[in-house]
Amino acid sequence: MGLTRAFAVFLRQVFLFKSNPTRLTSLFLWLIIDIVQWGFISKYLGSIGQSTFGLITAILGAIVLWGFVVRIQQGIMTSFLEDVWSQNFVNFFASPLTIVEYLSGLVITSIVTSLAGFIMVVIIAGVAFGYNVFTVGLMLIPFMAILLIFAMAMGIFISGVIFRLGPSAEWLGWPIPLVLSIFSCVFYPVTTLPTALQVIARLIPASYVFESLRHLISARAISPGLGSHLLLGALLALVYLAIAYMFFIRVYRRNLENGTIARFSAEAW
């Protein structure tokens, strides 16, 4: 894999952010709204309840980590859409750029922009609501790693769907995080869901992370089963990443076959 070419894909996005600062609002604005709104809601709920459970910690932790997932998924998708909107596929795919390099460039872009958003909401949550994301200690690393892999899988899969169905399919991409948040059990335990939906939740890697996060906050200790629980989540996330990658490759080959790459534009669908 050519790192220089993956860097070129990343640099293109950096130039876009530099040239138009309004694009930065998409990185930060929704995260700020979420953290401020949920910060006040959880503060209020905490004030009326007698629970010893760290409500602010649980809700804001969930908001910060789910925001990271959403930014990664949408970061990959919007970077891909930039190439759709600028009808850039002919220039890119006629160059030595390979699909792995192209997807790596999109992923690097989304990781950098998402980490910028993550750091900002951590600061706001700390200053405004006294929340410290690092209270979960080193467990934050596996939590974020699983969420990152899962979000990459979602972002690549949705980009593949748009590549397959045409630019108008971007409308499928925006509500995906909302739908998945239900089954990821971001704000409630898996057992809250009806039995049939719990089966779906068990297939979503993020649900293992948020279950573990709540357990860690309530028990204030790492339970013996936590490792295997997270391992299962990580394996699921890796499987989804492999499936998403293979799906994208399959769509790319199909588009090579039928000529879609040469005429991939919003007007052609």
Add this chain to the structure above:
Amino acid sequence: MTGETALKIQQLTKDYGPVRAVDHISFTIEGGSIMGLLGPNGAGKSTTINMILGILRPTEGTIEIFGKSMVSHRAAISCNVNFAAVYAHMPLNLTVRQNLRIFGLLYGVKRLHERIDELLAQFDLVKFASTKAGLLSSGELSRLSLAKAVINSPRLLLLDEPTASLDPSVAEIVRETIKDYVTQTGTAVLWTSHNMREIEAVCDHVLFLSHGSILLEGNPRALPSEYGKGDLEELFIAVAREPLSLREE
């Protein structure tokens, strides 16, 4: 000409479902020569170019570039190939310099900043270096596409109507620039155009495509008289309107 076979196409065919867009065409281009690919709209010119670029898979046939199969060595071959086409937009939300930097990185260009400065001067784009491509006139945009097309000093250059949106004066400058470039570097060029005077002035050899097949080929300055036509434009019109009668000749 350098004698090196830059491009060898054999029995190249492309079907879109029941429609055959390109039908068993074969030709070669040697280094240092400019071949014109002519034909009416829908004749299969852009389909052929897209297959050579590796963004469209042939149904049948082979494409060899510098002796290697395009299908199995795409990434390696692409470093020595480049193109400019009216339908391939440069990202309009990047500046001229940013565009050249991105494509320079993609093509692995050494001493990129120096190369970009050279190209800005060569294609008269210095004063637009920090201008977004979307703010350029169509002529300036064409020059940017051409600068991108030669950024990696390609040994095979594909130009799909490179002067289509240029005024005659700028088109003449572009033609001369490309001819000089070919003379200096020995690059092989495949050039499509609907401007027959341009083809006569620039190309060493032409292929006329009609309904995906090669109908005629030869020297663009000698071909019209061989078919009893006054000039290349007249021959083009005959190819477009009465291809069967020419095939019989």
